[in-house]
Amino acid sequence: MTSVTASPSADTPAPPRRAGGRGAPLSSAALGLLGIVGFLVTWELVVRSGLVEERFLPTASTVLGELRSLAGTSDFWASVRETVTTWAIGLAISAAAGVALGLVIGQSRFLRRATNSTIEFLRPIPSVALIPLASLLYGTSMQSTLLLVLYASFWQVLIQVLYGVGDVDPVASDTARSYGLGWAARVRYLVWPSALPYVMTGLRLGAAVALILTITGELIIGGGGLGTAIALANSGGATAQMYALILMTGFIGVAINLVARLVERRALRWHVSVRREEVA
Amino acid sequence: MRILTRVAYVLGLPVVLVLLWWVLTIDSTNFFVPEPGELAATFVDTWIGPRFREDVLPSVARFTVGTLLAIVLGVAAGLLIGSVRWLRSLLEPMLEFFRALPPPVLVPVLMLLIGVDNRMKVLVIVFGAIWPVLLNTVEGVRAVDPVLVDTARTYGLTRLTRLRTLVLPSAAPQIAAGVRQALSIGLILMVISEMFASSSGLGFTIVVFQRSFAVVEMWSGIVLLGLIGVAVSIVFQACERRVLHWYYGQKEVQHGR
Numbered sequence: 001m002t003s004v005t006a007s008p009s010a011d012t013p014a015p016p017r018r019a020g021g022r023g024a025p026l027s028s029a030a031l032g033l034l035g036i037v038g039f040l041v042t043w044e045l046v047v048r049s050g051l052v053e054e055r056f057l058p059t060a061s062t063v064l065g066e067l068r069s070l071a072g073t074s075d076f077w078a079s080v081r082e083t084v085t086t087w088a089i090g091l092a093i094s095a096a097a098g099v100a101l102g103l104v105i106g107q108s109r110f111l112r113r114a115t116n117s118t119i120e121f122l123r124p125i126p127s128v129a130l131i132p133l134a135s136l137l138y139g140t141s142m143q144s145t146l147l148l149v150l151y152a153s154f155w156q157v158l159i160q161v162l163y164g165v166g167d168v169d170p171v172a173s174d175t176a177r178s179y180g181l182g183w184a185a186r187v188r189y190l191v192w193p194s195a196l197p198y199v200m201t202g203l204r205l206g207a208a209v210a211l212i213l214t215i216t217g218e219l220i221i222g223g224g225g226l227g228t229a230i231a232l233a234n235s236g237g238a239t240a241q242m243y244a245l246i247l248m249t250g251f252i253g254v255a256i257n258l259v260a261r262l263v264e265r266r267a268l269r270w271h272v273s274v275r276r277e278e279v280a
Numbered sequence: 281m282r283i284l285t286r287v288a289y290v291l292g293l294p295v296v297l298v299l300l301w302w303v304l305t306i307d308s309t310n311f312f313v314p315e316p317g318e319l320a321a322t323f324v325d326t327w328i329g330p331r332f333r334e335d336v337l338p339s340v341a342r343f344t345v346g347t348l349l350a351i352v353l354g355v356a357a358g359l360l361i362g363s364v365r366w367l368r369s370l371l372e373p374m375l376e377f378f379r380a381l382p383p384p385v386l387v388p389v390l391m392l393l394i395g396v397d398n399r400m401k402v403l404v405i406v407f408g409a410i411w412p413v414l415l416n417t418v419e420g421v422r423a424v425d426p427v428l429v430d431t432a433r434t435y436g437l438t439r440l441t442r443l444r445t446l447v448l449p450s451a452a453p454q455i456a457a458g459v460r461q462a463l464s465i466g467l468i469l470m471v472i473s474e475m476f477a478s479s480s481g482l483g484f485t486i487v488v489f490q491r492s493f494a495v496v497e498m499w500s501g502i503v504l505l506g507l508i509g510v511a512v513s514i515v516f517q518a519c520e521r522r523v524l525h526w527y528y529g530q531k532e533v534q535h536g537r
Contacts, residue, residue, distance in 0.1 A: 027369070032372055116290075117289070117290040117291070124509035125510070126506075130502065131487075133498070212383065212465075234388040242388060250378075250381035250382075254380040
């Protein structure tokens with residue numbers, strides 16, 4: 001999907017950002033902070049004024065206080081660890097499988113054409129459809145959730161790798177062949193660098209989807225982790241705790257997005273899109 | 281001849297896979313894996329009939345209403361936020377947080393706030409699916425070529441005309457990418473909201489099959505969800521091709537070499 005952002009008129013020199021200059025980043029950070037504070041104050045006021053009953057939505061201060069006291073318990077951190085572990089294992093396996101299969105399928109015209117219909121059919125199947133199967137096969141163990149995570153993020157990575165391998169410059173590919181580069185050398189020096197921006201996009205999307213499915217699996221199937229904790233707090237009527245746990249899943253999501261962007265920038269330091277951003 | 285090879289490419293692997301499945305299950309008594317023929321028969325028995333009207337159609341209707349609302353609201357809010365600089369800076373961190381929040385956690389929240397009814401299920405879909413559309417619209421509006429904006433302004437185009445003829449079309453490819461994500465999230469939420477708290481609908485029915493160990497029926501439900509996913513993706517691609525035909529044309533020219 002990064003290909004979409006590459007605007008057709010890429011030949012114009014780095015577009016001058018309107019109204020840049022005079023300490024714009026500082027004021028925009030301040031405004032952002034103001035936005036967060038404004039949101040919390042609105043939340044607090046909405047509940048205090050009685051617009052929403054407190055037993056359905058506790059005040060912002062109650063929820064943040066609850067989160068702070070939860071952060072002092074080992075149960076809470078065990079849940080966080082479990083969620084992050086499931087997420088990481090799922091993403092790692094599907095990334096490895098997606099990249100390997102993508103490189104193999106993408107470079108063979110025959111395989112690409114033969115697998116296209118099957119991939120296009122399997123990819124849109126929502127992985128939550130597998131929830132009953134997973135819980136039948138693995139019960140409430142971590143494997144159930146892992147199965148959902150794997151299915152969901154594998155396609156994200158595979159599709160992007162296939163796009164990436166398809167985007168290799170044919171002239172460069174022919175040149176490499178004429179110079180007698182072997183299969184491994186071509187992958188290493190030509191295909192992999194050309195496909196890397198797409199691989200990174202796939203990993204970023206896959207990471208986000210993997211978290212969604214991790215929480216979903218834990219919420220619906222059970223078996224530990226933040227999702228299960230949310231379900232338990234919900235059925236036990238511990239409303240403030242439920243909201244605190246939900247906030248935590250959001251923080252994990254933000255952290256994952258930040259890390260993914262950081263990794264993307266580092267891995268693509270040499271790439272035109274990143275270099276141009278830094279100049280601008 | 282060329283058509284024949286194309287058909288062979290499209291059908292080859294699926295046929296091989298189904299044959300393989302059939303051969304492997306022909307003698308097996310594995311409880312978890314049904315035979316292809318058995319599954320097809322159960323699929324027809326289970327889903328064609330009153331259950332289609334009572335469980336499948338309401339689910340699909342909720343999904344359609346929810347995602348359409350999310351797309352309309354997301355694009356409208358995205359256009360506003362994307363074109364007003366201070367508003368964007370003000371809201372960006374909050375929007376990033378809401379996007380990062382895994383949407384399924386909204387199910388218990390909205391259940392608490394609204395209760396268990398159709399409204400809650402539609403709202404869950406709207407709340408979950410709106411973020412990718414909104415944030416992609418903001419990004420798309422930001423990336424509009426500033427020279428074109430200035431030109432449009434110089435020529436005295438009104439705000440509304442600029443929006444319709446310049447901003448919306450140049451943000452459209454980005455918006456489409458967001459809509460694609462929104463659709464898959466909407467589908468996930470449609471199923472989850474019914475699995476978590478409901479007494480009807482597709483998600484609920486499949487879970488009932490699983491809990492009562494009606495394995496073949498459960499598989500037929502999984503197949504139905506898969507078919508819905510595929511149908512949604514086909515409809516989306518057709519719409520995308522229509523709306524963005526100029527964009528694909530441009531890309532093809534660029535890649536034509």
